[in-house]
Amino acid sequence: xxxxxxxxxxxxxxxxxxxxxxxxxxxxxxxxxxxxxxxxxxxxxxxxxxxxxxxxxxxxxxxxxxxxxxxxxxxxxxxxxxxxxxxxxxxxxxxxxxxxxxxxxxxxxxxxxxxxxxxxxxxxxxxxxxxxxxxxxxxxxxxxxxxxxxxxxxxxxxxxxxxxxxxxxxxxxxxxxxxxxxxxxxxxxxxxxxxxxxxxxxxxxxxxxxxxxxxxxxxxxxxxxxxxxxxxxxxxxxxxxxxxxxxxxxxxxxxxxxxxxxx
Amino acid sequence: xxxxxxxxxxxxxxxxxxxxxxxxxxxxxxxxxxxxxxxxxxxxxxxxxxxxxxxxxxxxxxxxxxxxxxxxxxxxxxxxxxxxxxxxxxxxxxxxxxxxxxxxxxxxxxxxxxxxxxxxxxxxxxxxxxxxxxxxxxxxxxxxxxxxxxxxxxxxxxxxxxxxxxxxxxxxxxxxxxxxxxx
Numbered sequence: 001x002x003x004x005x006x007x008x009x010x011x012x013x014x015x016x017x018x019x020x021x022x023x024x025x026x027x028x029x030x031x032x033x034x035x036x037x038x039x040x041x042x043x044x045x046x047x048x049x050x051x052x053x054x055x056x057x058x059x060x061x062x063x064x065x066x067x068x069x070x071x072x073x074x075x076x077x078x079x080x081x082x083x084x085x086x087x088x089x090x091x092x093x094x095x096x097x098x099x100x101x102x103x104x105x106x107x108x109x110x111x112x113x114x115x116x117x118x119x120x121x122x123x124x125x126x127x128x129x130x131x132x133x134x135x136x137x138x139x140x141x142x143x144x145x146x147x148x149x150x151x152x153x154x155x156x157x158x159x160x161x162x163x164x165x166x167x168x169x170x171x172x173x174x175x176x177x178x179x180x181x182x183x184x185x186x187x188x189x190x191x192x193x194x195x196x197x198x199x200x201x202x203x204x205x206x207x208x209x210x211x212x213x214x215x216x217x218x219x220x221x222x223x224x225x226x227x228x229x230x231x232x233x234x235x236x237x238x239x240x241x242x243x244x245x246x247x248x249x250x251x252x253x254x255x256x257x258x259x260x261x262x263x
Numbered sequence: 264x265x266x267x268x269x270x271x272x273x274x275x276x277x278x279x280x281x282x283x284x285x286x287x288x289x290x291x292x293x294x295x296x297x298x299x300x301x302x303x304x305x306x307x308x309x310x311x312x313x314x315x316x317x318x319x320x321x322x323x324x325x326x327x328x329x330x331x332x333x334x335x336x337x338x339x340x341x342x343x344x345x346x347x348x349x350x351x352x353x354x355x356x357x358x359x360x361x362x363x364x365x366x367x368x369x370x371x372x373x374x375x376x377x378x379x380x381x382x383x384x385x386x387x388x389x390x391x392x393x394x395x396x397x398x399x400x401x402x403x404x405x406x407x408x409x410x411x412x413x414x415x416x417x418x419x420x421x422x423x424x425x426x427x428x429x430x431x432x433x434x435x436x437x438x439x440x441x442x443x444x445x446x
Binding site: 003083263 | 292295297298315316317318320322324326328330331333337342344345346347386396
Protein backbone atom coordinates (compact mmCIF):
# COMPACT_ATOMS: atom_id res chain seq x y z
CA UNK A 1 0.00 0.00 0.00
CA UNK A 2 1.28 3.45 -0.85
CA UNK A 3 1.83 6.50 1.31
CA UNK A 4 -1.64 7.90 0.65
CA UNK A 5 -3.26 4.59 1.56
CA UNK A 6 -1.30 4.25 4.80
CA UNK A 7 -2.12 7.79 5.91
CA UNK A 8 -5.74 7.35 4.87
CA UNK A 9 -6.19 4.21 6.96
CA UNK A 10 -4.52 5.86 9.95
CA UNK A 11 -6.88 8.83 9.74
CA UNK A 12 -9.92 6.55 9.41
CA UNK A 13 -8.76 4.81 12.61
CA UNK A 14 -8.49 8.19 14.30
CA UNK A 15 -11.97 9.20 13.15
CA UNK A 16 -13.49 5.91 14.27
CA UNK A 17 -12.15 6.53 17.79
CA UNK A 18 -12.87 10.23 18.04
CA UNK A 19 -15.52 10.75 20.70
CA UNK A 20 -17.60 13.38 18.95
CA UNK A 21 -17.71 11.27 15.80
CA UNK A 22 -18.89 8.22 17.75
CA UNK A 23 -21.49 10.37 19.51
CA UNK A 24 -22.68 11.80 16.19
CA UNK A 25 -23.02 8.34 14.67
CA UNK A 26 -24.98 6.99 17.63
CA UNK A 27 -27.25 9.99 18.15
CA UNK A 28 -27.99 10.37 14.44
CA UNK A 29 -28.70 6.67 14.01
CA UNK A 30 -30.92 6.59 17.10
CA UNK A 31 -32.90 9.57 15.81
CA UNK A 32 -33.38 8.28 12.27
CA UNK A 33 -34.30 4.84 13.59
CA UNK A 34 -36.80 6.34 16.05
CA UNK A 35 -38.35 8.56 13.36
CA UNK A 36 -38.69 5.51 11.15
CA UNK A 37 -40.50 3.61 13.86
CA UNK A 38 -42.78 6.30 15.15
CA UNK A 39 -44.00 8.42 12.28
CA UNK A 40 -46.30 8.40 9.32
CA UNK A 41 -44.75 8.68 5.84
CA UNK A 42 -44.44 12.44 5.40
CA UNK A 43 -43.30 13.12 8.95
CA UNK A 44 -40.86 10.27 8.80
CA UNK A 45 -39.22 11.46 5.61
CA UNK A 46 -39.16 15.09 6.76
CA UNK A 47 -37.59 14.26 10.10
CA UNK A 48 -34.98 11.93 8.65
CA UNK A 49 -34.17 14.54 6.00
CA UNK A 50 -33.67 17.08 8.79
CA UNK A 51 -31.22 14.81 10.62
CA UNK A 52 -29.35 14.05 7.41
CA UNK A 53 -29.14 17.70 6.35
CA UNK A 54 -28.57 19.54 9.61
CA UNK A 55 -26.70 16.85 11.51
CA UNK A 56 -24.82 15.95 8.36
CA UNK A 57 -23.83 19.56 7.79
CA UNK A 58 -22.43 19.81 11.31
CA UNK A 59 -20.47 16.60 10.77
CA UNK A 60 -19.26 17.72 7.32
CA UNK A 61 -17.96 21.02 8.67
CA UNK A 62 -16.52 19.33 11.75
CA UNK A 63 -14.62 16.85 9.60
CA UNK A 64 -13.70 19.23 6.80
CA UNK A 65 -12.63 22.52 8.37
CA UNK A 66 -9.88 21.15 10.66
CA UNK A 67 -8.84 18.35 8.26
CA UNK A 68 -5.70 20.03 6.94
CA UNK A 69 -5.06 22.71 9.54
CA UNK A 70 -5.26 21.30 13.09
CA UNK A 71 -2.65 18.61 12.63
CA UNK A 72 -0.48 20.94 10.58
CA UNK A 73 -0.40 23.39 13.48
CA UNK A 74 0.15 20.61 16.04
CA UNK A 75 3.13 19.28 14.13
CA UNK A 76 1.56 15.94 13.21
CA UNK A 77 2.05 16.61 9.50
CA UNK A 78 5.68 17.52 10.26
CA UNK A 79 6.10 14.07 11.82
CA UNK A 80 4.60 12.46 8.71
CA UNK A 81 6.67 14.70 6.43
CA UNK A 82 9.79 13.80 8.39
CA UNK A 83 9.03 10.16 7.63
CA UNK A 84 8.84 10.83 3.91
CA UNK A 85 5.22 11.82 3.18
CA UNK A 86 4.82 14.78 0.85
CA UNK A 87 2.25 17.56 1.41
CA UNK A 88 0.27 16.18 -1.54
CA UNK A 89 0.23 12.69 0.00
CA UNK A 90 -1.03 14.14 3.25
CA UNK A 91 -3.62 16.36 1.56
CA UNK A 92 -5.01 13.62 -0.66
CA UNK A 93 -5.16 11.05 2.14
CA UNK A 94 -6.74 13.41 4.61
CA UNK A 95 -9.44 14.65 2.24
CA UNK A 96 -10.29 11.17 1.04
CA UNK A 97 -10.46 9.79 4.57
CA UNK A 98 -12.69 12.63 5.74
CA UNK A 99 -14.94 12.14 2.70
CA UNK A 100 -15.16 8.42 3.41
CA UNK A 101 -15.91 9.21 7.05
CA UNK A 102 -18.77 11.52 6.09
CA UNK A 103 -20.20 9.00 3.63
CA UNK A 104 -19.99 6.23 6.22
CA UNK A 105 -21.81 8.30 8.84
CA UNK A 106 -24.57 9.27 6.42
CA UNK A 107 -24.86 5.66 5.31
CA UNK A 108 -25.26 4.50 8.91
CA UNK A 109 -27.94 7.12 9.54
CA UNK A 110 -29.70 6.22 6.29
CA UNK A 111 -29.58 2.50 7.03
CA UNK A 112 -30.90 3.11 10.56
CA UNK A 113 -33.83 5.01 9.05
CA UNK A 114 -34.51 2.15 6.63
CA UNK A 115 -34.39 -0.39 9.45
CA UNK A 116 -36.81 1.76 11.45
CA UNK A 117 -39.10 2.03 8.45
CA UNK A 118 -38.96 -1.70 7.85
CA UNK A 119 -39.52 -2.47 11.53
CA UNK A 120 -42.63 -0.28 11.57
CA UNK A 121 -44.07 -2.41 8.80
CA UNK A 122 -43.72 0.21 6.03
CA UNK A 123 -40.89 -1.63 4.29
CA UNK A 124 -37.78 -0.06 2.81
CA UNK A 125 -38.00 3.47 1.44
CA UNK A 126 -36.29 3.78 -1.95
CA UNK A 127 -37.04 7.51 -2.21
CA UNK A 128 -35.30 8.14 1.09
CA UNK A 129 -32.38 5.99 0.00
CA UNK A 130 -31.93 8.15 -3.10
CA UNK A 131 -32.35 11.28 -1.00
CA UNK A 132 -29.54 10.13 1.29
CA UNK A 133 -27.22 9.87 -1.71
CA UNK A 134 -28.19 13.34 -2.98
CA UNK A 135 -27.64 14.79 0.50
CA UNK A 136 -24.26 13.11 0.70
CA UNK A 137 -23.12 14.93 -2.43
CA UNK A 138 -24.19 18.33 -1.09
CA UNK A 139 -22.49 17.67 2.24
CA UNK A 140 -19.34 16.49 0.50
CA UNK A 141 -19.30 19.88 -1.20
CA UNK A 142 -19.53 21.56 2.23
CA UNK A 143 -16.74 19.39 3.66
CA UNK A 144 -14.33 20.07 0.80
CA UNK A 145 -15.18 23.77 0.62
CA UNK A 146 -14.52 24.11 4.34
CA UNK A 147 -11.27 22.13 4.10
CA UNK A 148 -10.03 24.21 1.19
CA UNK A 149 -10.91 27.54 2.74
CA UNK A 150 -9.48 26.55 6.12
CA UNK A 151 -5.99 26.12 4.65
CA UNK A 152 -6.13 29.76 3.62
CA UNK A 153 -8.15 31.48 6.34
CA UNK A 154 -8.22 29.14 9.35
CA UNK A 155 -10.60 26.58 10.78
CA UNK A 156 -13.48 28.76 11.96
CA UNK A 157 -13.56 30.92 8.84
CA UNK A 158 -13.21 27.76 6.74
CA UNK A 159 -16.27 26.23 8.40
CA UNK A 160 -18.17 29.48 7.86
CA UNK A 161 -17.19 29.40 4.20
CA UNK A 162 -18.46 25.84 3.87
CA UNK A 163 -21.77 26.94 5.33
CA UNK A 164 -21.96 29.93 2.98
CA UNK A 165 -21.28 27.66 -0.01
CA UNK A 166 -24.20 25.41 0.92
CA UNK A 167 -26.56 28.33 1.53
CA UNK A 168 -25.52 29.95 -1.75
CA UNK A 169 -25.88 26.68 -3.64
CA UNK A 170 -29.44 26.28 -2.36
CA UNK A 171 -30.30 29.94 -3.01
CA UNK A 172 -29.05 29.68 -6.60
CA UNK A 173 -31.27 26.67 -7.24
CA UNK A 174 -34.31 28.34 -5.64
CA UNK A 175 -33.83 31.58 -7.55
CA UNK A 176 -33.26 29.76 -10.85
CA UNK A 177 -36.51 27.88 -10.31
CA UNK A 178 -38.27 31.19 -9.62
CA UNK A 179 -36.76 32.74 -12.75
CA UNK A 180 -37.83 29.75 -14.84
CA UNK A 181 -41.37 30.28 -13.58
CA UNK A 182 -41.21 33.94 -14.63
CA UNK A 183 -41.30 35.20 -11.07
CA UNK A 184 -38.05 37.16 -11.40
CA UNK A 185 -37.79 39.86 -14.03
CA UNK A 186 -34.76 42.08 -13.64
CA UNK A 187 -31.52 40.32 -12.87
CA UNK A 188 -32.54 37.04 -14.46
CA UNK A 189 -29.53 37.20 -16.80
CA UNK A 190 -27.14 37.64 -13.88
CA UNK A 191 -28.89 34.81 -12.11
CA UNK A 192 -28.42 32.57 -15.13
CA UNK A 193 -24.71 33.35 -15.10
CA UNK A 194 -24.45 32.55 -11.41
CA UNK A 195 -26.40 29.34 -11.95
CA UNK A 196 -23.96 28.19 -14.60
CA UNK A 197 -20.87 29.23 -12.65
CA UNK A 198 -21.48 28.48 -8.98
CA UNK A 199 -22.05 25.16 -7.23
CA UNK A 200 -25.69 24.14 -6.94
CA UNK A 201 -27.61 22.27 -4.29
CA UNK A 202 -28.68 18.82 -5.43
CA UNK A 203 -32.38 18.56 -4.62
CA UNK A 204 -33.67 15.00 -4.45
CA UNK A 205 -37.04 13.98 -5.92
CA UNK A 206 -38.26 13.19 -2.38
CA UNK A 207 -37.33 16.62 -1.10
CA UNK A 208 -38.83 18.35 -4.14
CA UNK A 209 -42.12 16.53 -3.53
CA UNK A 210 -42.13 17.37 0.18
CA UNK A 211 -41.28 21.00 -0.54
CA UNK A 212 -44.05 21.29 -3.14
CA UNK A 213 -46.59 20.32 -0.48
CA UNK A 214 -44.83 22.35 2.21
CA UNK A 215 -44.02 19.24 4.18
CA UNK A 216 -40.23 19.40 3.99
CA UNK A 217 -39.86 21.25 7.28
CA UNK A 218 -36.76 23.30 8.11
CA UNK A 219 -34.58 21.54 5.54
CA UNK A 220 -36.46 22.97 2.58
CA UNK A 221 -39.16 25.46 3.54
CA UNK A 222 -41.49 26.41 0.73
CA UNK A 223 -40.17 29.35 -1.29
CA UNK A 224 -42.54 32.24 -2.00
CA UNK A 225 -41.95 35.29 -4.17
CA UNK A 226 -44.64 38.00 -4.05
CA UNK A 227 -47.15 35.46 -2.85
CA UNK A 228 -46.28 33.00 -5.60
CA UNK A 229 -45.03 29.59 -4.58
CA UNK A 230 -41.82 28.53 -6.28
CA UNK A 231 -41.71 24.91 -7.32
CA UNK A 232 -38.09 23.83 -6.91
CA UNK A 233 -37.54 20.82 -9.17
CA UNK A 234 -35.36 17.89 -8.34
CA UNK A 235 -31.83 18.04 -9.69
CA UNK A 236 -31.10 16.80 -13.20
CA UNK A 237 -27.93 14.90 -14.05
CA UNK A 238 -26.17 18.09 -15.18
CA UNK A 239 -26.55 19.57 -11.68
CA UNK A 240 -25.34 16.34 -10.09
CA UNK A 241 -22.24 16.38 -12.30
CA UNK A 242 -21.69 20.13 -11.94
CA UNK A 243 -21.69 19.91 -8.16
CA UNK A 244 -19.35 16.94 -8.32
CA UNK A 245 -17.02 19.05 -10.46
CA UNK A 246 -17.12 21.74 -7.78
CA UNK A 247 -16.22 19.09 -5.22
CA UNK A 248 -13.17 18.41 -7.37
CA UNK A 249 -12.32 22.12 -7.52
CA UNK A 250 -12.51 22.49 -3.75
CA UNK A 251 -10.46 19.31 -3.36
CA UNK A 252 -7.78 20.82 -5.58
CA UNK A 253 -7.85 24.11 -3.67
CA UNK A 254 -7.45 22.25 -0.40
CA UNK A 255 -4.44 20.24 -1.60
CA UNK A 256 -2.91 23.37 -3.10
CA UNK A 257 -3.56 25.26 0.13
CA UNK A 258 -1.68 22.62 2.12
CA UNK A 259 1.20 22.48 -0.36
CA UNK A 260 1.85 26.20 -0.03
CA UNK A 261 2.34 25.83 3.72
CA UNK A 262 5.33 24.28 5.47
CA UNK A 263 4.67 20.95 7.15
CA UNK B 264 18.54 30.14 9.45
CA UNK B 265 21.63 31.64 7.78
CA UNK B 266 25.39 31.11 7.56
CA UNK B 267 25.27 27.54 8.77
CA UNK B 268 28.39 25.61 7.82
CA UNK B 269 28.25 22.12 9.24
CA UNK B 270 29.91 18.93 8.06
CA UNK B 271 29.04 15.66 9.74
CA UNK B 272 30.69 12.60 8.29
CA UNK B 273 28.82 9.35 7.93
CA UNK B 274 28.31 7.71 11.29
CA UNK B 275 29.25 10.81 13.26
CA UNK B 276 27.03 12.60 15.72
CA UNK B 277 26.57 16.33 16.19
CA UNK B 278 25.08 18.55 18.81
CA UNK B 279 23.14 21.69 17.91
CA UNK B 280 22.88 23.89 20.98
CA UNK B 281 20.78 27.00 21.35
CA UNK B 282 18.09 28.68 23.34
CA UNK B 283 14.47 29.21 22.40
CA UNK B 284 13.95 30.48 18.83
CA UNK B 285 17.64 30.08 18.06
CA UNK B 286 16.87 28.01 14.95
CA UNK B 287 17.54 24.48 16.19
CA UNK B 288 14.24 23.06 15.02
CA UNK B 289 14.44 25.00 11.75
CA UNK B 290 17.84 23.46 11.06
CA UNK B 291 16.48 19.96 11.61
CA UNK B 292 13.44 20.74 9.44
CA UNK B 293 15.79 22.06 6.77
CA UNK B 294 17.79 18.84 6.84
CA UNK B 295 14.53 16.92 6.47
CA UNK B 296 13.56 19.10 3.52
CA UNK B 297 10.41 20.37 5.22
CA UNK B 298 11.39 24.02 4.71
CA UNK B 299 12.91 25.68 1.64
CA UNK B 300 16.68 26.04 1.74
CA UNK B 301 19.41 27.61 -0.35
CA UNK B 302 23.14 27.11 -0.58
CA UNK B 303 24.93 23.81 -0.76
CA UNK B 304 23.38 21.19 1.42
CA UNK B 305 23.86 17.45 1.06
CA UNK B 306 22.20 15.00 3.40
CA UNK B 307 23.25 11.36 3.06
CA UNK B 308 24.31 12.06 -0.50
CA UNK B 309 21.12 13.81 -1.61
CA UNK B 310 19.73 17.34 -1.48
CA UNK B 311 17.57 18.02 1.60
CA UNK B 312 14.38 16.00 1.36
CA UNK B 313 15.90 13.25 -0.77
CA UNK B 314 17.05 11.07 2.09
CA UNK B 315 13.78 11.79 3.91
CA UNK B 316 11.77 10.45 0.99
CA UNK B 317 14.06 7.42 0.86
CA UNK B 318 13.19 6.69 4.48
CA UNK B 319 16.79 7.01 5.66
CA UNK B 320 16.17 9.60 8.39
CA UNK B 321 14.49 9.05 11.75
CA UNK B 322 12.94 12.18 13.21
CA UNK B 323 11.97 12.63 16.85
CA UNK B 324 9.95 15.86 17.02
CA UNK B 325 9.66 18.06 20.06
CA UNK B 326 6.52 17.79 22.18
CA UNK B 327 3.86 15.24 21.35
CA UNK B 328 2.70 15.85 17.78
CA UNK B 329 0.86 12.55 17.50
CA UNK B 330 -2.66 11.64 16.37
CA UNK B 331 -4.00 11.23 19.91
CA UNK B 332 -6.42 8.43 19.03
CA UNK B 333 -3.82 6.12 17.50
CA UNK B 334 -2.11 3.47 19.59
CA UNK B 335 1.64 3.64 19.98
CA UNK B 336 2.16 0.46 17.98
CA UNK B 337 -0.02 1.81 15.15
CA UNK B 338 1.88 5.09 15.01
CA UNK B 339 5.25 3.36 14.81
CA UNK B 340 3.98 0.97 12.16
CA UNK B 341 2.69 3.97 10.18
CA UNK B 342 6.03 5.76 10.45
CA UNK B 343 7.78 2.61 9.30
CA UNK B 344 5.47 2.26 6.30
CA UNK B 345 5.91 5.92 5.37
CA UNK B 346 9.62 5.20 5.30
CA UNK B 347 8.91 2.17 3.08
CA UNK B 348 10.73 -0.02 5.59
CA UNK B 349 9.92 -3.62 6.45
CA UNK B 350 8.48 -4.45 9.87
CA UNK B 351 10.52 -7.53 10.64
CA UNK B 352 10.11 -6.92 14.34
CA UNK B 353 11.32 -3.33 13.99
CA UNK B 354 8.34 -1.85 15.85
CA UNK B 355 8.80 -4.16 18.81
CA UNK B 356 12.56 -3.54 18.90
CA UNK B 357 12.05 0.23 18.90
CA UNK B 358 9.50 0.02 21.70
CA UNK B 359 11.76 -2.16 23.81
CA UNK B 360 14.76 0.10 23.18
CA UNK B 361 12.73 3.12 24.28
CA UNK B 362 11.24 1.43 27.33
CA UNK B 363 7.75 1.37 25.87
CA UNK B 364 7.10 -2.35 25.76
CA UNK B 365 4.27 -2.10 28.27
CA UNK B 366 2.57 0.67 26.29
CA UNK B 367 2.33 -1.07 22.96
CA UNK B 368 -1.44 -0.78 22.78
CA UNK B 369 -1.78 2.45 24.71
CA UNK B 370 -3.60 5.28 22.94
CA UNK B 371 -1.09 8.07 22.47
CA UNK B 372 -3.36 10.46 24.34
CA UNK B 373 -2.99 8.29 27.45
CA UNK B 374 0.80 8.59 27.61
CA UNK B 375 2.24 10.86 30.27
CA UNK B 376 4.90 13.43 29.40
CA UNK B 377 7.81 11.08 29.94
CA UNK B 378 6.34 8.29 27.85
CA UNK B 379 5.31 10.76 25.16
CA UNK B 380 8.96 11.83 24.89
CA UNK B 381 9.93 8.19 24.60
CA UNK B 382 7.27 7.70 21.91
CA UNK B 383 8.83 10.56 19.96
CA UNK B 384 12.22 8.90 20.38
CA UNK B 385 10.76 5.62 19.15
CA UNK B 386 9.48 7.41 16.01
CA UNK B 387 13.10 8.22 15.21
CA UNK B 388 14.52 4.85 16.19
CA UNK B 389 12.02 2.58 14.46
CA UNK B 390 13.42 0.89 11.38
CA UNK B 391 17.00 1.73 12.32
CA UNK B 392 17.52 4.64 9.90
CA UNK B 393 20.92 5.94 8.74
CA UNK B 394 20.54 9.29 10.48
CA UNK B 395 18.67 10.30 13.63
CA UNK B 396 17.38 13.82 14.17
CA UNK B 397 16.38 14.35 17.78
CA UNK B 398 14.64 17.61 18.59
CA UNK B 399 14.97 18.55 22.25
CA UNK B 400 15.35 15.00 23.58
CA UNK B 401 15.47 14.23 27.27
CA UNK B 402 18.83 13.03 28.46
CA UNK B 403 17.47 9.72 29.61
CA UNK B 404 18.84 6.16 29.57
CA UNK B 405 16.47 5.42 26.67
CA UNK B 406 17.81 8.30 24.57
CA UNK B 407 21.38 7.24 25.25
CA UNK B 408 20.47 3.65 24.37
CA UNK B 409 19.04 4.77 21.04
CA UNK B 410 22.19 6.79 20.32
CA UNK B 411 24.39 3.86 21.34
CA UNK B 412 22.49 1.55 19.02
CA UNK B 413 22.79 4.06 16.17
CA UNK B 414 26.53 4.37 16.67
CA UNK B 415 26.91 0.60 16.82
CA UNK B 416 25.33 0.19 13.40
CA UNK B 417 27.25 3.14 11.91
CA UNK B 418 24.34 5.59 11.82
CA UNK B 419 24.76 9.28 12.56
CA UNK B 420 22.75 11.55 14.84
CA UNK B 421 22.04 15.23 15.19
CA UNK B 422 20.77 16.30 18.59
CA UNK B 423 19.19 19.72 18.97
CA UNK B 424 18.95 20.88 22.53
CA UNK B 425 19.05 23.89 24.80
CA UNK B 426 20.73 21.90 27.55
CA UNK B 427 23.58 19.79 26.14
CA UNK B 428 24.44 18.15 29.47
CA UNK B 429 25.73 14.62 29.00
CA UNK B 430 25.14 14.70 25.25
CA UNK B 431 28.43 16.58 24.82
CA UNK B 432 30.46 13.51 25.63
CA UNK B 433 28.50 11.56 23.07
CA UNK B 434 29.02 13.64 19.92
CA UNK B 435 31.85 14.28 17.51
CA UNK B 436 31.05 17.91 16.77
CA UNK B 437 28.91 20.72 18.12
CA UNK B 438 27.47 23.97 16.84
CA UNK B 439 25.91 26.75 18.87
CA UNK B 440 23.06 28.79 17.43
CA UNK B 441 21.58 32.15 18.35
CA UNK B 442 18.97 34.09 16.37
CA UNK B 443 19.14 31.69 13.46
CA UNK B 444 22.91 31.78 12.97
CA UNK B 445 26.00 30.14 14.47
CA UNK B 446 27.22 32.09 17.46
